[in-house]
Amino acid sequence: MTGTMDTSRPVRDEHSVGELVGQATEQLSRLVRQEMALAKMELAEKGKRAGKGGGMLGGAGAFAYAGLLGLAATGAAALALVLPVWAAALIVTAVLFVIAGVLAALGRAQLRRATPPTPEAALGSVRADVEEIRERAHR
Structure with missing residues (x-):
């Protein structure tokens, strides 16, 4: 019988509940790992920006201090x-x-x-x- 299908065994398109739960657990686990990796990258980028911003604020503070000293000298000179x-x-x-x-x-x-x-x-x-x-x- 060439060209005919064997209909004695049903074709199984469905998965068992256990297989579906296993797949869902695997997909959820993968999703959580991907989200954690994304969050880690985002936090690292924000950390770099915060570091640069903090350094710039420190530099601004140093220049403001020098300006205050100059203002004090100007006040003394005026007096x-x-x-x-x-x-x-x-x-x-x-x-x-x-x-x-x-x-x-x-x-x-x-x-x-x-x-x-x-x-x-x-x-x-x-x-x-x-x-x-x-x-x-x-x-």
Whole structure:
């Protein structure tokens, strides 16, 4: 019988549930690995940009500091027109120290508010949840 199909055994186009679950698990695993690799590459790129940005901000800070020193010298030179040079320099120095003191006090207050570094609101919420669970468990 050439050219005829053997119809005694049914052709199996369907997969078993186990095979389908296995395929789905494999595909999901592959998808998760690909997504993780993509996220890793994206974070690496963002990290490089953040590093460059941080370096540029550091350079800007250094130039701003040099500008502040130039401004202080300009202020002292302007005051030296009406006062002795030593008095003008002393006044500018005192003003800079007052500004530094105010900034230090403000920074210290901010740091005190930030310590201890525990998420108090979240801990309170977790404690309330645990207490609620305990109450329901004892009913």
